[in-house]
Amino acid sequence: MNNTFIALLRRDFLMVLRNKSEWLQPLFFLVVVVSLFPLGLGPGPTLLSRIAPGVVWIAALLASVLSLDHLFRSDYEDGSLEQLMLGNQSLSLLVLAKLLAHWLTTGLPIIALSPLLAVWLNLPMEAFPTLVKSLVLGTPVLTLVGGIGAALTVGLRGGGQLLALLVFPLLVPVLIFATMGVSAVAGGMEATAQLGLMFAYLIMALTLAPFACAAALRISIS
Amino acid sequence: MVTGANGCGKTTLIRIIAGLLDASSGALHLPETAIAYVGHYLGLKDTMTVRENLQFYARFTSGGRDRDIDADLERMQIRAHADQPARSLSAGQRKRCALARLLFQPDALWLLDEPYANLDAEGLSLVDGLLREHQQQGGMAVVVSHNRMVPDDLETKTLRVEAWSDVL
Numbered sequence: 223m224n225n226t227f228i229a230l231l232r233r234d235f236l237m238v239l240r241n242k243s244e245w246l247q248p249l250f251f252l253v254v255v256v257s258l259f260p261l262g263l264g265p266g267p268t269l270l271s272r273i274a275p276g277v278v279w280i281a282a283l284l285a286s287v288l289s290l291d292h293l294f295r296s297d298y299e300d301g302s303l304e305q306l307m308l309g310n311q312s313l314s315l316l317v318l319a320k321l322l323a324h325w326l327t328t329g330l331p332i333i334a335l336s337p338l339l340a341v342w343l344n345l346p347m348e349a350f351p352t353l354v355k356s357l358v359l360g361t362p363v364l365t366l367v368g369g370i371g372a373a374l375t376v377g378l379r380g381g382g383q384l385l386a387l388l389v390f391p392l393l394v395p396v397l398i399f400a401t402m403g404v405s406a407v408a409g410g411m412e413a414t415a416q417l418g419l420m421f422a423y424l425i426m427a428l429t430l431a432p433f434a435c436a437a438a439l440r441i442s443i444s
Numbered sequence: 445m446v447t448g449a450n451g452c453g454k455t456t457l458i459r460i461i462a463g464l465l466d467a468s469s470g471a472l473h474l475p476e477t478a479i480a481y482v483g484h485y486l487g488l489k490d491t492m493t494v495r496e497n498l499q500f501y502a503r504f505t506s507g508g509r510d511r512d513i514d515a516d517l518e519r520m521q522i523r524a525h526a527d528q529p530a531r532s533l534s535a536g537q538r539k540r541c542a543l544a545r546l547l548f549q550p551d552a553l554w555l556l557d558e559p560y561a562n563l564d565a566e567g568l569s570l571v572d573g574l575l576r577e578h579q580q581q582g583g584m585a586v587v588v589s590h591n592r593m594v595p596d597d598l599e600t601k602t603l604r605v606e607a608w609s610d611v612l
């Protein structure tokens with residue numbers, strides 16, 4: 223594996239771990255949002271179990287997008303981004319390292335927490351594996367597609383709101399397929415088609431997003 | 445050496461040379477070397493220590509992988525602060541830390557935007573020493589400075605930017 227890729231991945235990972243609020247905040251947000259639903263809608267198990275896939279997924283999507291604003295901002299503000307651009311390495315590869323670090327510190331903890339959230343919302347046991355699978359396929363898409371928005375808005379003041387506006391429409395398909403898939407399994411059906419489509423979206427995002435992010439960063443910095 | 449009044453476009457010029465900005469007209473011919481750039485924003489991570497910051501750039505630049513970071517810190521006279529987070533350093537110490545990156549790239553074209561700013565007398569002579577060594581090794585540097593010139597013993601060409609129109 224490329225040395226600069228690993229160096230950047232390590233640096234970003236280390237920085238997020240040091241700045242605890244950066245990785246704990248989205249998780250805290252996720253837990254709070256999910257736990258508010260039973261309080262607001264009443265603890266009826268049937269209703270909760272029906273809305274569980276949607277609630278977990280919407281909370282995961284919001285938590286992920288919430289943390290995206292930091293993705294390139296500190297690098298932009300302290301001049302690190304310029305240094306990354308001047309290196310001999312392809313900027314897309316470096317962006318991919320940053321996106322991977324973001325997913326490891328945001329997406330992965332969300333996946334790890336999801337079974338607990340599903341228990342809270344009384345999701346049928348048989349749908350747990352599908353929920354986790356949908357998050358494994360979907361959270362990288364949130365990071366990858368969200369990264370494009372983060373790269374485009376990095377130079378703007380108050381870019382966070384614009385970022386959300388930019389990326390939500392692109393993330394809607396993920397939300398729809400994921401919640402449809404989990405609900406299908408909870409209702410005793412298969413979710414192969416939905417997960418297949420999510421996989422396709424992931425591949426597309428993985429192939430295109432690093433290039434789009436790199437191009438957007440070049441625009442933002444000039 | 446590029447000099448000129450505040451706001452005349454020195455930084456714009458050096459950023460165009462670095463490839464961070466597109467020139468609206470004209471052509472840029474650069475030697476086929478890597479570029480080392482120290483600008484106004486130093487590229488240091490506040491939460492990381494001085495040593496970690498430099499280790500990252502050492503891994504990041506191909507020339508710096510096997511470097512003895514402590515020796516480089518010693519040379520820049522910030523060895524004593526090696527394990528402090530970068531945010532606890534003074535502006536001059538941060539500058540020294542950023543300038544230490546140049547040691548990883550002796551073969552590169554150095555682009556230095558106000559390298560003398562914030563430095564004390566020792567720091568100033570450190571920069572002079574780096575430039576002298578770089579030139580002796582056949583290297584080239586573009587130094588932007590509005591108040592201090594590079595030492596006389598260096599072979600220097602000076603561009604005085606009078607107004608934006610000189611750059612544009």
